[in-house]
Amino acid sequence: MSERVKETAKEELERVKHLAEEAARSGTYLYPLRGIAYFLSHKSLWKPLTSKLASTVGLGAGITTFMFFFTYLPQAAVLALVNGPLAAISAALLVLSESSTIFTALSKSFLIEEALVDTFDGVLVSKNMTTLVSQDRQLKSGSDPVARLGKLMSKPFAKFTPTAIIRYFMYLPLNFIPVVGTVMFVLLQGQKFGPHGHERYFTLKKMNARQREDWVNERKAAYTRLI
Template sequence: MSADKVKEVAREEFEQARVLTRDAVRSGAYMYPIKGIVYFCTHRSLWKPLTEKLLPTISLGVGVTIFMFAVTYVPQAAVLTIFNGPLAIISTVLLVLSESSTIFSVISKNFLIDEALIDTFDGTLLSRNLTSLVSTERQVRSGNDPIGKLGKIAKKPFAKFTPKAIIRYFMYLPLNFIPVVGTVLFVILQGRKCGPTAHARYFQLKQMGKREKEEFIHERKAAYTSFGVPAVLLELVPLVGIFFSFTNTVGAALWAADMERKQATAPNLRNQAELANKAE
């Protein structure tokens, strides 16, 4: 391959990365995990799903994390030292935390907190006055408590952790052999998948088909990645990762609520513009 061709490819990749970064920053989606923390902490009515699952989930998280550090830290640190040198300590800690988080997510989201996360997402939407959206897939009772208003759910949106997702995760693991940059890329790739997953319930409430959902995600791929990266990093925090699973869910619901508000506003703006043009 000629030097000119290499430069051309490099320029194209750089330009694509620049555009994605610009779109990610403009979207403001990276702020929603933080907004989720603030909103959750200031709306006590949303705490019930978490408090009901807190003890068994924390016990699971502690057990998984301790086991992974006891069994896998030393051998993985030995391998990473060859590639990362002194930075291997940091890389290995992040790697083991990521592995622990993945195992914890597989078990907890399939067997412990799946319904609690759905209730948290729907309850947040109700607190933002989106009763009509939530009622498309579940019964909504009268009352002032957003969680207490949630009735029977039609079907669960959160798919089980698929073999493809597990395979993809372990394909990304070797990136951690690259000092610093590899770990950053690993988190970004994880975040790219985390973003759309956080809106699984929103896609169901909107009754999107597979093709419509894929197009929706593709148009917002930079925004979803910018949401997913901080969300992944928060859930990697030992022990309190379960708390951030719920606040990330709240953040995703707040983002969905803002999307709905913008979609409702856009037609009104178009109508106003048409009326103004006719008046002229």
């Protein structure tokens, strides 16, 4: 049994290593920087998110502070048993990942859902992809891409479910593996959460569950690198 466990762990490590290499080659780590640059250079896109900026920053700072104050030391102490002096770094990465998960769930559910959709659609309109956007919302005339956005015809994001949180805690034991386990944990989280950022795109393209799954599987490494 022990040999089988070792072999399985080795195979999983190789799989994650291959995934990380593919992710690095994909170049998607540049997308956040390109997105920020595009956003800053197009003031017409600022309105949806700036209206929620204070509450969103406050929520993120509050969650991160709370998690570090109450969970960092206990997790660092547990990880110290297996990670030794590297436990401080592993615990910090773990707390940041936990904070990100909680923040994403709460902010999308209660604060910025509409703002994210308006920004996403606004970018598409600014890129003259009005035919795509008009499939799911009314468009007005004008030059301001955000001001042109009318009423939505469908719900843009799936409602929050506990499935993601349950899956998150299922992967937590990976952090007991020094360094490599934490890296595997973060990569696997990216693989699961990355596609959620494209929910709106899937809706506009009218993809069914099977089509979405195929799309994500073909770009698994790229989505993982976006975490």
